[in-house]
Amino acid sequence: MKYSIPQEERVTSGTVACQGCGAVLAMRYALKALGDDTILTLPACCWSVIDGPFPYTATKVPLFHTAFETAAITASGIRNGLSIRGNDHTNVVAWAGDGGTADIGLQALSGAVERDEDILYICYDNEAYMNTGIQRSGSTPYGAWTTTTPVRHFKKEEKKNVMEIMVAHGIRYAATASISHPEDFIKKVSKAKEIRGAKYIQIFASCPPGWKMQADFSVQAARLAVQTGIWPLYEVVDGVYKVNYKPKTFKPLEDYLGLQGRFKHLKPEHIDHIRKQRDYRWKLLEAKVKMTEELAAEF
Amino acid sequence: MKKVLTGNHAVSYGAMIARAEVVAAYPITPQTQIVEKLSEMCADGDLDARFIKVESEHSAMAACIGASASGARAFTATSSQGLALMDEMLHWASHARLPIVMANINRSLGPPWTIWTDQNDTISRRDTGWIQFYCESNQEVIDTMIMAFKIAEQVKLPAFLTLDSFYLSHTSEAVELPDQKLVDEYLPKYQAETDLDPTKGSPAYGSLTTDQWYFELQIKMQRAMEQAYDVILKENDLFKKVFGRSYLPVEGYRTDDADYVVFVSGTIASTIKDAIDRARENGIKVGSAKVRLFRPFPKTMIREMAKGRKRLGVIDRNISYGSEGAFFTEIKSALYSQSEHPEIHGFIAGLGGRDVTVDSAYEMIRLVVETSPEKDINWQGAKL
Numbered sequence: 001m002k003y004s005i006p007q008e009e010r011v012t013s014g015t016v017a018c019q020g021c022g023a024v025l026a027m028r029y030a031l032k033a034l035g036d037d038t039i040l041t042l043p044a045c046c047w048s049v050i051d052g053p054f055p056y057t058a059t060k061v062p063l064f065h066t067a068f069e070t071a072a073i074t075a076s077g078i079r080n081g082l083s084i085r086g087n088d089h090t091n092v093v094a095w096a097g098d099g100g101t102a103d104i105g106l107q108a109l110s111g112a113v114e115r116d117e118d119i120l121y122i123c124y125d126n127e128a129y130m131n132t133g134i135q136r137s138g139s140t141p142y143g144a145w146t147t148t149t150p151v152r153h154f155k156k157e158e159k160k161n162v163m164e165i166m167v168a169h170g171i172r173y174a175a176t177a178s179i180s181h182p183e184d185f186i187k188k189v190s191k192a193k194e195i196r197g198a199k200y201i202q203i204f205a206s207c208p209p210g211w212k213m214q215a216d217f218s219v220q221a222a223r224l225a226v227q228t229g230i231w232p233l234y235e236v237v238d239g240v241y242k243v244n245y246k247p248k249t250f251k252p253l254e255d256y257l258g259l260q261g262r263f264k265h266l267k268p269e270h271i272d273h274i275r276k277q278r279d280y281r282w283k284l285l286e287a288k289v290k291m292t293e294e295l296a297a298e299f
Numbered sequence: 300m301k302k303v304l305t306g307n308h309a310v311s312y313g314a315m316i317a318r319a320e321v322v323a324a325y326p327i328t329p330q331t332q333i334v335e336k337l338s339e340m341c342a343d344g345d346l347d348a349r350f351i352k353v354e355s356e357h358s359a360m361a362a363c364i365g366a367s368a369s370g371a372r373a374f375t376a377t378s379s380q381g382l383a384l385m386d387e388m389l390h391w392a393s394h395a396r397l398p399i400v401m402a403n404i405n406r407s408l409g410p411p412w413t414i415w416t417d418q419n420d421t422i423s424r425r426d427t428g429w430i431q432f433y434c435e436s437n438q439e440v441i442d443t444m445i446m447a448f449k450i451a452e453q454v455k456l457p458a459f460l461t462l463d464s465f466y467l468s469h470t471s472e473a474v475e476l477p478d479q480k481l482v483d484e485y486l487p488k489y490q491a492e493t494d495l496d497p498t499k500g501s502p503a504y505g506s507l508t509t510d511q512w513y514f515e516l517q518i519k520m521q522r523a524m525e526q527a528y529d530v531i532l533k534e535n536d537l538f539k540k541v542f543g544r545s546y547l548p549v550e551g552y553r554t555d556d557a558d559y560v561v562f563v564s565g566t567i568a569s570t571i572k573d574a575i576d577r578a579r580e581n582g583i584k585v586g587s588a589k590v591r592l593f594r595p596f597p598k599t600m601i602r603e604m605a606k607g608r609k610r611l612g613v614i615d616r617n618i619s620y621g622s623e624g625a626f627f628t629e630i631k632s633a634l635y636s637q638s639e640h641p642e643i644h645g646f647i648a649g650l651g652g653r654d655v656t657v658d659s660a661y662e663m664i665r666l667v668v669e670t671s672p673e674k675d676i677n678w679q680g681a682k683l
Contacts, residue, residue: 039495041365049507057503062495064368065505067391070361073353077323077365077373078495080349084320084371090497108361111354 004183006032010060017050020215022205022222024050025179026124027059027095030203033189034120036061038091039082041075043105044068045097046131046207047124069104071096072112075119083118091120091193098125098139101202102160113169113198120192120199123162126207134210141230142277143270145212145262154265158277166200167236175235175244177203180223184233184244191235204231212261224256229278232285240296241289253278304474306467309437310376310402310460311336312474313444315346316482319374319400320489323351323362328414329464330378330404337376356381360388360399367397368504370494372448375399378464379406379420386424389457393428393520395505398451398489400444401429401459404468405565405616407651415652416464418565418617421593422625428520430458430527431593433564437472439591442544445477449486449534454527456520463616464652466566477542485541524595531592548597549604553579554586559667560604561587561612562630567648567655571614574660578668585664590626598633605634605641612644612667614679616655623647623675644672648679655680 010031017024023046031038038061042048048065052058066074071094079092094112096105101123109121128146129135136146138160149155166174173195177185185203192199206222208215225231228251233244253275257263266274304312310333314322322341324334340346349366353359356377363373377385382403392399407417421431430451434440443460451458462468493502508516531548539545552572554560563571568589578585588604590597605611615624622628627645634640646663649655659680666677 037497039369039497051503051506054503054506054508054512057501057506059503060501062497062499062501063503063506064365064495065503066361066364067387070358070364070388073358073361074365076351077321077362077367078369079365080321080323080351080362081366081369081371081373082495084347084349085369085494087496107354108358111358114354115352 005186012058015050015058016052018209020208020218022179022218023047023124026203026205029182029185030122030189033186034091038093039078040093040095041066041071043071043096043100045100068100070108071100071105072121073108076112076117079117079119094119094121096123098123099129099137102138102162113171116197118196123202124205125202126205126210128210130207130210143263143266143274151265163202171200172197173199173237175201176233177201178222178226178231179205180219180226213259217259221259227251228253228256229282230256240292243289300476301473302476303471304437305469305471306437306440306462307332308336309440309474313441314374315340316477316479317445317448317486319348320371321349321366321373323353323359324375325353325356325359327378327381329468330376333376356384357388360385363399364392364397367399368495370491372489373399376402378404379408382420389424389427389429392457396455398455399457400447400451403459403461404464405461406464413651416466417650421461422617430456432460433591434460434462435566435568435589437474439546441474445482445486446534446538450530452489453530454523456523456527463566481541528595546591548592549600550589551604552587554588557584557586558609559585560608561664561667562590563587563614564590567614570655570657571660573657574664577661578664583668585668596629601630601633602637608641610642610667612663614646614648614663616649618647642671644677645675646677646679653680
């Protein structure tokens with residue numbers, strides 16, 4: 001049998017992740033695609049704990065821990081340090097959570113992408129500050145409960161769209177992915193690896209404790225996010241949009257929301273709002289696909 | 300070769316002849332000329348380095364951290380607000396034991412906005428784990444640039460040198476540009492013990508620890524600082540042998556037979572020499588001592604310098620609010636364990652760039668010679 005996913009494991013057993021952690025799956029797949037010639041840099045995020053306490057490590061590539069807001073710039077420093085010493089081949093990967101990406105690390109990320117540093121930035125998006133105990137981030141979606149958006153005051157603002165912020169920088173490559181679609185993710189990481197310059201991938205990575213759901217729903221929840229159209233899988237190569245997977249019909253939103261305690265309090269009108277937003281975003285995305293294809297033909 | 304250089308350009312040339320490999324910096328007055336010159340040097344190929352034009356000082360230091368961790372010689376320059384913004388990463392650099400070198404221009408902190416000099420920006424970085432040099436002349440600046448890398452790389456601690464804004468940063472002086480061949484011999488290419496190379500294994504740097512490890516790691520940092528003091532002396536001897544110039548952590552001026560000594564730092568160390576000469580002409584046996592090193596603090600040399608004096612003075616161009624001048628505190632603390640306790644005057648002068656003139660330096664000397672200290676802070680040149 002021919003496996004479409006590389007067999008080598010570069011995440012060992014013994015991580016200190018919670019049961020059903022989507023972020024561990026994300027790292028496992030990413031390192032399968034990246035290979036041994038890779039350096040990781042991690043800001044404060046779940047993975048700063050998951051990798052294990054000193055002197056242990058669960059990743060089979062060198063890993064440099066850095067401060068919360070510095071993933072992209074530390075990666076840039078490593079990249080330039082390697083390059084001046086003659087190494088242009090090693091993959092330098094910034095691996096950050098959504099808080100470290102959409103909020104505190106956005107400035108450094110923006111700077112690195114504007115300078116087109118030859119790094120790959122991967123954001124594993126579990127939609128809140130999970131490591132500190134489930135506080136809302138800019139990446140938390142409308143309607144979600146967190147410890148700082150308590151049930152009666154659930155998050156009223158929309159999820160910050162970092163993908164589009166990256167595209168607005170004119171980034172060479174940006175893509176969304178989901179832990180439920182490993183082949184797609186691995187293909188995207190492999191593609192990014194071959195591009196010189198700044199690359200960004202945002203992988204949807206479920207968090208059972210933070211989403212208030214059973215650990216064994218982790219992959220299912222991520223898949224439903226894709227199937228309900230909440231989390232579209234798409235990529236933007238040199239400004240041209242491409243949808244990688246479009247469900248023929250969207251599964252009912254209730255299937256996705258109902259799995260998770262963080263959405264339990266939502267009333268039908270709130271779900272209607274989420275539906276409208278989803279439909280709007282898909283229309284916009286498809287319009288962008290059409291428009292950028294036409295522009296690519298013209299320029 | 301002699302060259303007329305501003306303090307800022309002495310830093311740039313220092314980074315060039317020290318062969319920095321990665322430079323990451325952000326513009327801030329009065330440091331900007333350092334960055335401008337370096338970007339030109341990199342673009343023209345005079346310096347074979349990567350210049351990362353970062354979007355903030357916080358990122359400048361983070362970039363240096365990444366570069367240094369990957370085995371490259373990393374350099375940055377900043378001032379005041381920029382240094383304050385870097386603060387988190389200053390700690391990160393020293394805890395990660397990375398020998399980054401930085402030049403800072405001493406500029407007062409806002410608000411109100413100001414660009415003139417005092418030392419509060421660096422004094423308030425006292426406990427970051429950085430070696431700190433305070434420079435008096437542009438020659439000292441370029442020489443310290445070279446030595447700082449050599450010292451930092453031996454003890455695996457970052458080091459910065461600092462210059463008074465405008466009084467030094469923008470003042471042109473004739474500087475002997477050290478010969479590149481001699482510099483290369485004195486300061487060979489940086490060979491990092493670890494460099495993140497994936498072919499050498501897959502360690503994780505900076506992982507989560509408990510108190511099982513952290514305490515001892517702190518002791519190691521302190522020991523590295525203590526070791527740095529010896530390395531600074533050793534490297535100064537070697538530097539003197541190769542380049543003929545010497546910079547001791549504490550340097551006396553006409554102190555051999557002095558009954559009174561006034562401790563100073565930065566450019567005031569130059570100004571006060573004229574005042575000392577004037578006092579000597581008037582028959583007063585007084586000298587001054589420049590304290591060039593703030594971390595590690597040169598306690599032994601301070602004690603030697605203070606020994607047998609009738610009275611001491613300390614001029615601080617900084618203030619630790621609610622306490623006193625920072626050098627004053629340090630010097631008193633260094634002397635506490637000694638059997639002799641000469642009286643010490645604590646002066647604070649020149650904050651926000653107010654000129655410390657020969658006359659005002661002379662007045663401070665006079666107070667040290669003629670009076671006993673009555674309070675911990677004696678404001679000089681202030682409108683009280």
